[in-house]
Amino acid sequence: MKIGVIHVILWTFGVFLALGIALLTAAGLSRHLENDPVVSAAIQSAVYLGACALFAARRPGRSWSETFALRNTSVWLVLAALALGVMTCIPALTLAGFMENLAPMNATERAAHETWFKPRSFTHGVALFAFAAGIGVFSEELLFRGALYTGLRPHHTATSAGWTTGVLFTLSHGDPRFWPSILALSGLLAVVRAVSGSLWPSLFLHAGFNATALGMPLSNPQLEDPSIGLVVASTALSALILGVVVWIGRRSASADRARQVDLEPDPGLGETLP
Numbered sequence: 001m002k003i004g005v006i007h008v009i010l011w012t013f014g015v016f017l018a019l020g021i022a023l024l025t026a027a028g029l030s031r032h033l034e035n036d037p038v039v040s041a042a043i044q045s046a047v048y049l050g051a052c053a054l055f056a057a058r059r060p061g062r063s064w065s066e067t068f069a070l071r072n073t074s075v076w077l078v079l080a081a082l083a084l085g086v087m088t089c090i091p092a093l094t095l096a097g098f099m100e101n102l103a104p105m106n107a108t109e110r111a112a113h114e115t116w117f118k119p120r121s122f123t124h125g126v127a128l129f130a131f132a133a134g135i136g137v138f139s140e141e142l143l144f145r146g147a148l149y150t151g152l153r154p155h156h157t158a159t160s161a162g163w164t165t166g167v168l169f170t171l172s173h174g175d176p177r178f179w180p181s182i183l184a185l186s187g188l189l190a191v192v193r194a195v196s197g198s199l200w201p202s203l204f205l206h207a208g209f210n211a212t213a214l215g216m217p218l219s220n221p222q223l224e225d226p227s228i229g230l231v232v233a234s235t236a237l238s239a240l241i242l243g244v245v246v247w248i249g250r251r252s253a254s255a256d257r258a259r260q261v262d263l264e265p266d267p268g269l270g271e272t273l274p
Contacts, residue, residue: 003151003152003155004152004155005152005156005160005164007151008148008151008152008164008165008168009164009168011051011055011148012148012168012172015047015048015051015143016171016172018047018050018051019043019044019047019048022043022046022047023040023043023044026039026040026043037117037128037131038124038127038128038131041128041131041132041135041136042131042135044136044139045131045135045136045138045139048139048140048142048143049139049142051143051147052068052139052142052143052146052147055067055147055151056068056147059151066150066261067146067147067150068142068146068147068150068199069145069146069149069150069193069197069198069199069258069261069262070146070198070199070200071197071198071199071200071254071257071258071261072198072254072258073196073197073198073200073201073252073254073255073258074196074248074249074252074254074255076248077196077198077201077245077248077249077252077255078200078201078204079204080201080241080244080245080248081192081196081201081202081204081205081208081245082204082205082207082208083208083241084188084192084205084208084238084241084242084245085204085205085206085207085208085209085210085212086208086209086211086212087234087237087238087241088184088185088188088209088234088238089209089212089213089216090226090230090231090234091184091231091234091235091238092181092182092184092185092209092213093181093213093216094226094231095180095181095184096177096178096180096181097225099177099178099179099180099181100177103176103177105177117132117214128214129211129214129215132210132211132213132214133207133210133211133214134207136210137203137206137207137210138203140169140172140206141189141199141202141203141206142199144165144166144168144169145165145189145190145193145199145202145203146199148164148165148168149161149162149165149190149193150262152164152165153262153263154262154263154264154265155265158190158194159190161190161194162186162187162189162190162191162193162194163186163187163190165186165190166183166186166187166189166190167183167186169182169186169189170182170183170186185206185209188205188242189202189205189206191242191245191246192205192245192249194259195245195246195249195250195255195259196245196249196252196255196258196259197255197256197257197258197259197260197261197262198254198255198258201245
């Protein structure tokens with residue numbers, strides 16, 4: 001039996017429920033744990049990786065690399081995707097700022113938001129960066145563009161699989177003010193995943209985006225309020241880089257083989273999600 005959109009939606013909301021219970025449990029143990037982004041990211045990563053392990057167990061006959069599309073790909077494709085992640089950060093954050101102006105945070109919300117991603121020590125900053133641009137990104141991509149997209153793709157178009165997983169990924173971020181910018185990022189991740197047939201370019205795009213978003217205020221606070229010219233220029237350059245990604249993907253033999261593997265149904269039984 002094929003994996004359908006309804007299966008994926010129910011599965012994902014089951015993962016969200018498990019994550020909510022884990023976070024509430026941590027908050028009940030200590031108020032400090034509730035207010036620490038490193039702890040929250042660690043819990044999320046553990047829940048997502050656990051869900052991926054269960055997903056793999058329900059799809060026999062495939063290796064982990066095939067289940068999660070950890071396939072060989074062009075180095076140039078990975079580098080272009082990384083550049084795309086860095087370049088799209090300014091337009092995405094500008095869109096998030098616009099949405100925040102439409103529905104402003106109150107003083108308490110703003111104070112909590114501004115302090116959430118600020119390192120509390122050097123060690124805390126290293127851990128925060130490791131989760132925001134490394135471990136956390138890996139667990140998110142392994143779940144959404146790895147397990148779920150790969151499960152949907154044999155029986156659905158790349159557009160359907162990409163937007164289904166993209167919307168679910170967007171909903172995993174709690175504040176609706178950020179949903180438009182996250183949905184735009186999800187669209188880019190879906191295009192890169194579809195063109196490459198591999199998770200690696202999407203993973204590097206996501207990591208580049210998060211690393212830039214986390215590092216921008218520290219390297220140049222003025223980038224938090226960029227000029228219109230800078231936003232337009234970075235948007236245009238992002239579109240150019242996206243075109244390069246698509247061009248490389250269409251010409252790459254490894255990407256072509258990976259896209260063909262995406263269309264292969266599971267060789268074993270148990271294709272449905274629990």
